Amino acid sequence: xxxxxxxxxxxxxxxxxxxxxxxxxxxxxxxxxxxxxxxxxxxxxxxxxxxxxxxxxxxxxxxxxxxxxxxxxxxxxxxxxxxxxxxxxxxxxxxxxxxxxxxxxxxxxxxxxxxxxxxxxxxxxxxxxxxxxxxxxxxxxxxxxxxxxxxxxxxxxxxxxxxxxxxxxxxxxxxxxxxxxxxxxxxxxxxxxxxxxxxxxxxxxxxxxxxxxxxxxxxxxxxxxxxxxxxxxxxxxxxxxxxxxxxxxxxxxxxxxxxxxxxxxxxxxxxxxxxxxxxxxxxxxxxxxxxxxxxxxxxxxxxxxxxxxxxxx
Amino acid sequence: xxxxxxxxxxxxxxxxxxxxxxxxxxxxxxxxxxxxxxxxxxxxxxxxxxxxxxxxxxxxxxxxxxxxxxxxxxxxxxxxxxxxxxxxxxxxxxxxxxxxxxxxxxxxxxxxxxxxxxxxxxxxxxxxxxxxxxxxxxxxxxxxxxxxxxxxxxxxxxxxxxxxxxxxxxxxxxxxxxxxxxxxxxxxxxxxxxxxxxxxxxxxxxxxxxxxxxxxxxxxxxxxxxxxxxxxxxxxxxxxxxxxxxxxxxxxxxxxxxxxxxxxxxxxxxxxxxxxxxxxxxxxxxxxxxxxxxxxxxxxxxxxxxxxxxxxxxxxxxxxxxxxxxxxxxxxxxxxxxxxxxxxxxxxxxxxxxxxxxxxxxxxxxxxxxxxxxxxxxxxxxxxxxxxxxxxxxxxxxxxxxxxxxxxxxxxxxxxxxxxxxxxxxxxxxxxxxxxxxxxxxxxxxxxxxxxxxxxxxxxxxxxxxxxxxxxxxxxxxxxxxxxxxxxxxxxxxxxxxxxxxxxxxxxxxxxxxxxxxxxxxxxxxxxxxxxxxxxxxxxxxxxxxxxxxxxxxxxxxxxxxxxxxxxxxxxxxxxxxxxxxxxxxxxxxxxxxxxxxxxxxxxxxxxxxxxxxxxxxxxxxxxxxxxxxxxxxxxxxxxxxxxxxxxxxxxxxxxxxxxxxxxxx
Numbered sequence: 001x002x003x004x005x006x007x008x009x010x011x012x013x014x015x016x017x018x019x020x021x022x023x024x025x026x027x028x029x030x031x032x033x034x035x036x037x038x039x040x041x042x043x044x045x046x047x048x049x050x051x052x053x054x055x056x057x058x059x060x061x062x063x064x065x066x067x068x069x070x071x072x073x074x075x076x077x078x079x080x081x082x083x084x085x086x087x088x089x090x091x092x093x094x095x096x097x098x099x100x101x102x103x104x105x106x107x108x109x110x111x112x113x114x115x116x117x118x119x120x121x122x123x124x125x126x127x128x129x130x131x132x133x134x135x136x137x138x139x140x141x142x143x144x145x146x147x148x149x150x151x152x153x154x155x156x157x158x159x160x161x162x163x164x165x166x167x168x169x170x171x172x173x174x175x176x177x178x179x180x181x182x183x184x185x186x187x188x189x190x191x192x193x194x195x196x197x198x199x200x201x202x203x204x205x206x207x208x209x210x211x212x213x214x215x216x217x218x219x220x221x222x223x224x225x226x227x228x229x230x231x232x233x234x235x236x237x238x239x240x241x242x243x244x245x246x247x248x249x250x251x252x253x254x255x256x257x258x259x260x261x262x263x264x265x266x267x268x269x270x271x272x273x274x275x276x277x278x279x280x281x282x283x284x285x286x287x288x289x290x291x292x293x294x295x296x297x298x299x300x301x302x303x304x305x306x307x308x309x310x311x312x313x
Numbered sequence: 314x315x316x317x318x319x320x321x322x323x324x325x326x327x328x329x330x331x332x333x334x335x336x337x338x339x340x341x342x343x344x345x346x347x348x349x350x351x352x353x354x355x356x357x358x359x360x361x362x363x364x365x366x367x368x369x370x371x372x373x374x375x376x377x378x379x380x381x382x383x384x385x386x387x388x389x390x391x392x393x394x395x396x397x398x399x400x401x402x403x404x405x406x407x408x409x410x411x412x413x414x415x416x417x418x419x420x421x422x423x424x425x426x427x428x429x430x431x432x433x434x435x436x437x438x439x440x441x442x443x444x445x446x447x448x449x450x451x452x453x454x455x456x457x458x459x460x461x462x463x464x465x466x467x468x469x470x471x472x473x474x475x476x477x478x479x480x481x482x483x484x485x486x487x488x489x490x491x492x493x494x495x496x497x498x499x500x501x502x503x504x505x506x507x508x509x510x511x512x513x514x515x516x517x518x519x520x521x522x523x524x525x526x527x528x529x530x531x532x533x534x535x536x537x538x539x540x541x542x543x544x545x546x547x548x549x550x551x552x553x554x555x556x557x558x559x560x561x562x563x564x565x566x567x568x569x570x571x572x573x574x575x576x577x578x579x580x581x582x583x584x585x586x587x588x589x590x591x592x593x594x595x596x597x598x599x600x601x602x603x604x605x606x607x608x609x610x611x612x613x614x615x616x617x618x619x620x621x622x623x624x625x626x627x628x629x630x631x632x633x634x635x636x637x638x639x640x641x642x643x644x645x646x647x648x649x650x651x652x653x654x655x656x657x658x659x660x661x662x663x664x665x666x667x668x669x670x671x672x673x674x675x676x677x678x679x680x681x682x683x684x685x686x687x688x689x690x691x692x693x694x695x696x697x698x699x700x701x702x703x704x705x706x707x708x709x710x711x712x713x714x715x716x717x718x719x720x721x722x723x724x725x726x727x728x729x730x731x732x733x734x735x736x737x738x739x740x741x742x743x744x745x746x747x748x749x750x751x752x753x754x755x756x757x758x759x760x761x762x763x764x765x766x767x768x769x770x771x772x773x774x775x776x777x778x779x780x781x782x783x784x785x786x787x788x789x790x791x792x793x794x795x796x797x798x799x800x801x802x803x804x805x806x807x808x809x810x811x812x813x814x815x816x817x818x819x820x821x822x823x824x825x826x827x828x829x830x831x832x833x834x835x836x837x838x839x840x841x842x843x844x845x846x847x848x849x850x851x852x853x854x855x856x857x858x859x860x861x862x863x864x865x866x867x868x869x870x871x872x873x874x875x876x877x878x879x880x881x882x883x884x885x886x887x888x889x890x891x892x893x894x895x896x897x898x899x900x901x902x903x904x905x906x907x908x909x910x911x912x913x914x915x916x917x918x919x920x921x922x923x924x925x926x927x928x929x930x931x932x933x934x935x936x937x938x939x940x941x942x943x944x945x946x947x948x949x950x951x952x953x954x955x956x957x958x959x960x961x962x963x964x965x966x967x968x969x970x971x972x973x974x975x976x977x978x979x
Contacts, residue, residue: 058398098699117594120649143407157795164839164894176417176418223600224661235776247923259864263849273719284854300493
């Protein structure tokens with residue numbers, strides 16, 4: 001009984017907190033006059049705004065004007081109203097702001113989410129790609145996330161090379177609508193990769209807690225396996241595959257499998273986990289025999305095996 | 314305003330990437346919706362018939378494109394929004410679908426939300442994957458499977474300082490496939506075996522977010538379960554690549570259940586203030602798999618009855634821990650400094666007991682033990698400084714240290730004691746980045762970036778070792794005209810010894826132009842050239858003679874895309890487009906260059922380059938019948954052409970595809 005009571009109290013505390021927070025009376029900061037004035041002139045913006053995710057805070061009525069509605073993003077409107085309009089009288093007119101100012105303004109509300117934990121060191125931020133480069137608050141083209149265009153179109157706008165890869169014969173189905181760029185990437189910046197040397201790629205999101213995102217769909221390649229293929233585990237899938245698209249089947253980096261395998265398995269240079277070179281072919285593998293030119297015909301479990309150190313089964 | 318919104322949406326639709334021809338982006342009218350009580354409802358559907366007529370290699374077409382005939386719900390969109398944000402059960406419902414009805418790529422997304430109370434998101438997807446397997450195994454690894462993915466996420470009190478989260482994800486892959494097996498020994502023939510693929514992964518998540526005293530703490534507990542119950546079961550398979558004439562595999566079965574779970578935790582602490590921010594994250598994922606393999610093969614070898622039976626059982630575990638600590642300082646409005654430290658530790662431990670019987674004679678049992686540990690510690694510092702409103706500079710330094718520990722043990726018989734060997738491999742990498750940004754006038758941006766990296770002991774001959782990259786980008790963007798061009802070069806040398814010679818050099822040029830001078834006309838064009846050349850050292854045997862020779866691979870890909878949209882008489886939209894990917898190779902006209910008679914050189918010469926082309930012109934006509942209906946029709950042609958073929962396999966195909974549909978929206 002006592003345990004049930006303590007459990008109930010533990011659940012009630014946050015609910016009471018939520019209720020108390022909702023009951024607080026918002027305070028208006030100087031220079032702020034509230035959304036109702038904005039509606040008079042900007043009815044075209046206001047009319048469909050109830051469909052906008054930012055409308056939630058307006059509907060709740062719990063936040064002060066400086067934290068919600070028009071002034072929550074654009075700043076106090078008192079001077080703007082007094083001047084009878086004009087972009088230069090808006091404290092935060094996004095079309096006039098620097099990318100850093102845009103980012104900081106949005107982070108005023110959206111910072112406390114770990115999916116944006118790396119936004120300040122992301123490639124996008126470093127290259128002045130700010131929130132409004134991809135998001136359109138008042139003219140969004142997508143039903144979710146207020147994107148200015150369909151997601152892949154947004155990304156292709158700058159990443160022309162990636163767009164070309166997704167139109168190659170072998171590709172992940174992004175153009176076809178099965179996948180999106182954000183299935184693998186975090187455009188707001190990602191945590192350090194847990195594969196390769198943790199240096200790159202910098203915008204690829206981890207999946208399944210802390211693993212390469214490929215493994216969320218390709219769950220059979222995840223392991224653990226008794227006999228791991230070390231490059232798969234250590235260096236990642238892109239050791240052998242182009243993740244976006246390729247002219248080669250199965251997104252491979254080479255059209256012919258043996259050239260892909262043998263460029264590592266040449267026994268030289270002190271490479272490999274044993275420090276004596278990656279295992280090279282034995283004498284029985286006569287490469288002139290077609291049987292040995294398709295390595296994966298026998299080494300069927302190149303992503304890892306539980307039965308055979310040479311991935312034969 | 315609605316006119317402006319319609320114009321913007323229309324222009325966004327016009328600048329879509331080329332493929333595929335359907336769904337039709339053009340809408341019958343402004344999706345204003347209808348008011349029902351306190352809600353606004355919008356709805357749109359595009360439904361019609363898709364056709365495909367394929368000539369040539371059907372398997373390759375299905376691998377690359379895979380669209381077929383039939384009636385489809387190409388696209389649908391449905392939304393309900395409460396007009397005051399105080400709906401009774403919900404404030405918003407969004408439902409969007411693509412390809413339902415039997416397209417090979419289908420998806421559906423659903424969001425249901427009640428402000429301040431809950432938010433539910435669902436994503437369901439289906440992918441039909443077909444691979445003829447010709448290029449990688451002479452057709453022995455054909456695969457025709459369906460993968461279904463679904464994600465469900467429920468958030469309670471989404472606008473509160475305390476949120477609760479629950480989620481479920483599922484991924485299953487089913488369908489027929491072929492695998493291959495070599496019997497009855499390592500010199501035996503290769504046989505295709507039928508594989509009934511049955512894989513399933515389920516994940517359950519619960520978590521909470523708490524905001525307190527300027528900090529936000531996120532905790533997530535997750536459990537996922539994987540099972541692979543695929544069965545290999547082939548009777549009387551063909552012997553496609555005979556190495557031992559007279560040998561026949563008459564019966565083969567393999568059961569290989571592989572089950573396990575990955576429970577995990579994630580904790581994250583984030584805080585943002587006026588001049589600093591920090592983020593600390595820690596994740597742990599356990600991993601355990603139990604497996605058993607029971608394989609039986611019966612047939613004839615050298616005219617005599619032959620059999621091989623293999624039994625394997627064991628376990629594999631992999632706990633993975635990863636942590637990040639990041640601190641950001643912005644002492645002035647122009648300066649940002651970020652330092653990030655990350656730690657990753659993964660330990661894969663497994664044992665496998667292997668027993669083999671050959672012609673019912675026991676060859677013994679062995680116990681194998683493997684350990685693969687990877688520990689990486691990395692630190693990265695990035696400085697971003699805006700000198701003026703039009704000029705900024707950023708620089709970064711990254712250091713990482715990785716230790717790979719391997720233990721390999723073997724005992725036969727299993728109780729004879731293990732005397733394993735332990736190998737350590739420790740390497741570190743230093744990289745530096747420097748970039749500048751210019752914005753001399755508002756529409757014009759110029760970015761230049763260089764990166765250099767050094768790894769003292771790369772794991773593989775193709776890992777980044779001694780590399781640099783140069784990246785330059787210029788973009789000009791106005792409301793009607795967008796131009797951009799980019800150059801990127803990556804050069805990696807990884808050749809401590811002549812024997813392991815490896816260098817890779819890629820140069821990537823891209824250019825893009827979008828022009829929308831009028832609402833009724835827009836043009837979109839892009840071009841990419843990707844030049845890759847690598848040199849590596851191949852070591853192998855040819856007719857028992859050791860060969861050590863450098864091998865070259867050269868790929869020279871040109872990809873172009875052109876699309877034009879015309880709006881005619883305010884009712885008709887016409888889109889024409891063309892895309893091409895062409896690898897010109899090194900310019901040779903035959904797979905093996907003239908004058909090469911040595912078979913080894915001939916083999917290597919034939920795989921140095923692989924010219925091909927993949928083209929797809931399309932046209933789409935869409936006629937607005939009234940404010941609610943549109944009639945659409947489109948045609949798309951695919952042409953895949955390999956110049957040489959892979960090891961004797963040519964997979965060329967041509968496909969005429971198209972559709973006709975009706976769009977209805979209100």
